[in-house]
Amino acid sequence: MFSRSAIRSLACTRSRILKSHGYATVSSHPDSNYVTVVEVGPRDGLQNEKAVVPPSVKAELITRLGHAGMKVIEAGSFVSPKWIPQMAGTPEVLMSMERLPGNHYPVLVPNMKGLENLFALLATENPPSPQTPHHADPSVAPLTDEIAIFTAATDAFAKANTNCTIVESLERLEKVTERALAKGLRVRGYVSVVVICPYSGRVDYRKVKEVTRALLDMGCYEVSLGDTVGAGTPADIREMLEVVMGGDSSIPASKLAGHFHDTYGTGVANVLTALDMGLRTVDAAVGGLGGCPYSPGATGNVATEDVVYALRGSKYKTSGDFEALAHVGDWISTRIGRRSESRAGRAILAKRERERLEHDKGRDGGLAESISAKL
């Protein structure tokens, strides 16, 4: 486990960093019941596929997701290709996907090397200037305007995922965040294994809070809390959020997002619990793609279609088009040789297929009747 004093010493740099950059804030939606669903399928989903999906297919997936109404789509990672070969083509993906204006396409960055690689790519599009640090054309979204940094609530998981302890990862990420903010990029944080760690078991929710606080103090505008194993129940999520959002140095719901894997089928229930607790951002993957390479047995993220369907008719609003997303989930699942894991997606496509068959049968029946009437 990491030491509290180490985390506290990181927090001491807070005032210095905030003095130079301030918290990078994202303007909150005018409707307080608007739910931002961050689409993580192209990154969290495809990073876990055995086969390396070609950049052209990933780019088409992101393009399709944009046209299905997704506004924030995690497009890939600038991580070590030795660790995650599935994400090696991220620069090509960013260069070839359609970037809808107003959309955001964050990428994962684990260290300075990843950030330098990203900067090199951004510089190829628009030579930087003080006014437009990395992007000038308003008719398309920037290649990316946001990075996501990641650590964990246990040392065991941090070591498996990033080859270092939590404290070491926070030291590394602090430098990455400072440089990214200075370049005008937004920074989002992730904390993995907020409920159960596949290596060290039940997680102490106070650790989740400490790591989340450290990421916010660095300058992350939001921290996404990952039930990486996907075994958390709504009661677990409620208890975890009560600890993170309560007590001394409480963290407001507006700074948190929920990231729930659906291994035990509690993903949608956990999303609804998080919304009930005041969160308004959740992560999801179309078709329920994914898992985590360092969480054996964990299945994909909660499916975007399932989340969008579950919010229908409720007080919550969101941007994705349910049926269009079901088609995207079916398309990418077929491309990678599996079935869509979205229950709602499969149900609506099966219903539409039955309707089509009945319509065709009706048309054929009508035709047969009119032919026999003429004879």
Ligand SMILES: CC(C)(COP(=O)([O-])OP(=O)([O-])OC[C@H]1O[C@@H](n2cnc3c(N)ncnc32)[C@H](O)[C@@H]1OP(=O)([O-])[O-])[C@@H](O)C(=O)NCCC(=O)NCCSC(=O)C[C@@](C)(O)CC(=O)[O-]
């Ligand atoms: C963090 C490191 C890099 C440390 O890895 P390391 O091996 O300690 O790093 P290193 O500095 O010793 O470098 C080793 C080699 O990798 C290269 N390298 C080093 N960094 C990079 C880079 N950025 N881009 C390209 N290459 C890089 C570096 O140049 C060197 O190459 P060599 O000299 O051997 O030829 C490594 O552990 C890593 O990349 N891990 C990635 C882990 C990952 O992507 N996991 C999945 C994402 S997190 C997740 O899915 C959870 C989340 C976010 O979804 C939430 C949830 O569900 O919980």
